[in-house]
Amino acid sequence: MRLIYGILRSYENSIVMMSLDQKTLKRSPETKRMDPSNNKKRRTSEKKTSEKVKICVGREQEGTSQLDDSFCWRKYGQKDFHGSKNPRGYYRCTHRFTRGCLAVKQVQKSDADSSCYEVKYLESHTCNGNLLSTTKHSISLFKEEERNRVPKLHHVREQSEDHVKSEELMLSLDDLENKKEIFKTFSFSNPETENTTGWKNLMENFSPTTTSESGITNELIYASSASVANSPTEDSCFSSLKNILDLSYDWSLM
């Protein structure tokens, strides 16, 4: 384990260096403003090449209109529509400028059921692979404030190259299995959580990228049924996992 974390930290260090360089890709307000041909608002005329769209309905999360789908989104706009009571929020991947990730999503509160949000995904994430959706989803099931404390460990995976990903995928799955074993030993024993298929299905249900590969898909995750991730049992399960991850992370910083 120590070796693994050592390797991950090496990746992280090199990636930090890379991302420093990549920050130069960020929009420069000066250059935009100085450029006369760029009179005020520039607009990209290129159309969205991908029409991969996924519409989900999820649960409102405490105070935030942003559904937690495990990715880092940044809101860049909001629009009111006539005929719709609720405005639509426009989000893009936080890594848009650092890693050129074009993922975009639109979130709109459902008119019919204000406890639900309709989420439309446009473009898929290029800032990470499916691996990440696997690894990060285990994190996404935590409460937001808890998730924020969980770590760069996952960012390392996020930025790794393809040949590393498959390796890391195995690691992460091993990790999951290990964590599950640990739960069983000192936490509880739940037939549901021991069902690997159920576990994987749960993960897949929360993955925008893994389910959006084949054209348009509509997927409904109703708030009530989504409570599977919030049931007391699952909660305790994941908070245990989170504790372990936190421990691992802290230890890796030593």
Place this chain on the structure above:
DNA sequence: ATTATTTGACCTGA
């Protein structure tokens, strides 16, 4: 100080 959100202005296509 840095990062994220808000919000009015603006752009493009229908």
Place this chain on the structure above:
DNA sequence: TCAGGTCAAATAAT
């Protein structure tokens, strides 16, 4: 002209 989408300055939050 309008609807939908995006930009970016101002503001808020961390």
